Amino acid sequence: MKTMKKLMAMLMMAGMVFAFPACGGDDDDEKIQDPNTNYDNVITEGQWSESGNKLIYTHSFASSEYQEKWIFTMTNGVCTAMEAQVTCGSDQIAEMVYQGYIQEPTEGVQVSRDGKVIIVKYVGEDTQPYIGLTKEEIKSLIDMTFGG
Secondary structure, eight states: HHHHHHHHHHHHHHHHHHTTOOSSSSOOOOOOTTTOOGGGGGGGGOEEEEETTTEEEEEEBBSSEEEEEEEEEEETTTTEEEEEEEEESHHHHHHHHHHHHHHHTTTTTEEEETTEEEEEHHHGGGOOOTTTOBHHHHHHHHHHHHHH
């Protein structure tokens, strides 16, 4: 069961990395990204922080204003909830990404938008692979996925 949770977590993280590449900077045609880009080379080093009962991982893409923030709620040493906040380079891009979620909703995922920020809350049982994992297990999975 724990191995399955870890596998699902890795697959979800990989999906998140490639689900939002449209959240770039300005609309300058010269900055259109090559679809064959190796994202291992464009993700900046991630930062871990903690605030109260929250474990937070933040990273961005070097070539854009796009940033992802993963927020894990920890209770008694284990994860009890998770959400992602994606900051796009403009309100227009954020609206396009948000509309994509609205048009093709995912069961167990709640999506909202606040300006340039898309907030993705994982509320369905099948969408929460981090639930029950310790801080060390979460850090290990995220660092392994994003090369931390």
